Amino acid sequence: MSKAILVLNAGSSSIKFELFRLVHGEPEPELSGQMEGIGAAPHLLARDSHRKVLADRRWPGPDVSEHVKALALIMDGIGPAIAEHEIVAIGHRVVHGGPDLAEPVVVDAAVTEKLRALAALAPLHQPHNLAGIDAATRRFPGVPQVACFDTAFHRHHPWEADTFALPPEFYARGIRRYGFHGLSYEYIAHSLAETDPDLAAGRVVVAHLGNGSSLCAMRGGRSLDSTMGFTALDGVPMGTRCGQIDPGVLLHLMQEEGMSAGAVSALLYGNSGLRGMSGVSQDVRALSASDRPEAAAALRYYAYRVRREIGALAAAMGGLDALVFTAGIGENARDLRGEICAGLEFLGIRIDAARNEANAPVISADGTPGDASVRVLVRPTDEEGMIARHVIATLGLQADASPGDPGNAKSQKAGTALG
Structure with missing residues (x-):
């Protein structure tokens, strides 16, 4: 059974997903798709890496009203295609990491609390990113999850590009230019x-x-x-x-x-x-x-x-x-x-x-x-592929090693970094 990483990008009414096989420590796309119309007219579409349709299903009405149920239906829909894969980690796009979270981190209670406190700064995205983490926690208990931040790439700006023309105490309180995407x-x-x-x-x-x-x-x-x-x-x-x-x-x-x-x-x-x-x-x-x-x-x-x-x-x-x-x-x-x-x-x-x-x-x-x-x-962008690379680096994953394996010092350190 090959090891794989699941990447989730949860929005207000959709969940984009991509599954990557671990091949010599590198992510290889296996399948991708999205569930859109959550809470309205849900539609699941998934394709393999050769663009062959693996699942194409619609549900009438707003029966799929939350991300937990949506993720369960996604996994049911693509179940046969991933039966030979062991999901060893899950990566998430999270829009806002604030002033402190400047690199990908393993999700734990302390990280989740920090992310909830930032929801007001990204109201269109952050609550739904967190809903995706919650859904994955319920569906895959015990599987490590890594949050990757849209703000992290910009955290090394020079001060003059980061600050507003306000008294310095506002910058110290986190009121600064973060940048996204x-x-x-x-x-x-x-x-x-x-x-x-x-x-x-x-x-x-x-x-x-x-x-x-x-x-x-x-x-x-x-x-x-x-x-x-x-x-x-x-x-x-x-x-x-x-x-x-x-x-x-x-x-x-x-x-x-x-x-x-x-x-x-x-x-x-x-x-x-x-x-x-x-x-x-x-x-x-x-x-x-x-x-x-x-x-x-x-x-x-x-x-x-x-x-x-x-x-x-x-x-x-x-x-x-x-x-x-x-x-x-x-x-x-x-x-x-x-x-x-x-x-x-x-x-x-x-x-x-x-x-x-x-x-x-x-x-x-x-x-x-x-x-x-x-x-x-x-140039086409590939946020999901970038997230998969971060998951591999953060957890020290290899094709023949799971994140919880003894000796995986990088994973152990990442898991306690913000504890």
């Missing part, structure tokens, strides 16, 4: 280092553009700055989130228009961004197909803000060697990529229209130094 950025840094180490050593802006969007400045594979801040609201506009906003607007809404904190939160997190501006959808595909002027205006604003942040992050690094697009919008929205890059010629960015239309791995135009000198790449 770190697992995605870390994977891109890892991928670049493997395929183009010279480029990875340089100055790279990565644009993780999806329903949640942010950009990261990386030099030598390390994060120097990011557009997201204290929460995942800051930076560029997103599917339903506003991005950067003058805090005076929030004071005005509460003091002059009588909106409660809850109403402002609902506005900023759930009815702003592309959906709020367009009145149509948060989906770029729907906006691109719409003939409503508000839809076109929302996309134009999105492209402008992303373009603006590329320039700002290049300035933070003193120049730019490469721009990488990743995540759902970044990897697929050709027209939007083109609009984002238009006007960045002063940085050395120029897109080849045919390459961009073909979603080629390199979409920048050929040119002489000083003319289209910045390489523009399209």
Whole structure:
């Protein structure tokens, strides 16, 4: 029976999952999928590593109303495909690690308590990440779980990129710029280092553009700055989130228009961004197909803000060697990529229209130094694969060893690090 790692990425109404076999201490994808529509119209879809459908099932109505039941149905649905695997560890994407959790940790009661205390900083994600941990604990009692944080990759920013212009005691209390999407950025840094180490050593802006969007400045594979801040609201506009906003607007809404904190939160997190501006959808595909002027205006604003942040992050690094697009919008929205890059010629960015239309791995135009000198790449991200690597490193896993084996000092240390 081969040993395997299960990776879970639990959202408000979905659980994404991927199973990795341990092969010589490396994760090999075995199957992946998701249960979406939890609490509404649940749908389970799973495929093996060759894209063959292993499970495709729907349930009528909101019968699957919680993550514990959803995970049980997932495991029942893919049971035959994993019968020959022993799940020896479970990895979780957790959005917020706060100021203290700067690397993956084995989940225990103390870690769980710390993560619950951070829920207010990531209300769209943290409670559901914790629900996934709880579901896995019940389904796989005794199997070690590792929490991997979206904030961890950014925890080595210089102070000036981390702080707000507030009295120092606020920074000491944890009110600082954390940055998010770190697992995605870390994977891109890892991928670049493997395929183009010279480029990875340089100055790279990565644009993780999806329903949640942010950009990261990386030099030598390390994060120097990011557009997201204290929460995942800051930076560029997103599917339903506003991005950067003058805090005076929030004071005005509460003091002059009588909106409660809850109403402002609902506005900023759930009815702003592309959906709020367009009145149509948060989906770029729907906006691109719409003939409503508000839809076109929302996309134009999105492209402008992303373009603006590329320039700002290049300035933070003193120049730019490469721009990488990743995540759902970044990897697929050709027209939007083109609009984002238009006007960045002063940085050395120029897109080849045919390459961009073909979603080629390199979409920048050929040119002489000083003319289209910045390489523009399209790279798929793999947060689940990055989590699997962290689980292996944190627990010291090998293909022929379980995390609880005697002598596994790394696992024993990790399990008590925050106890």
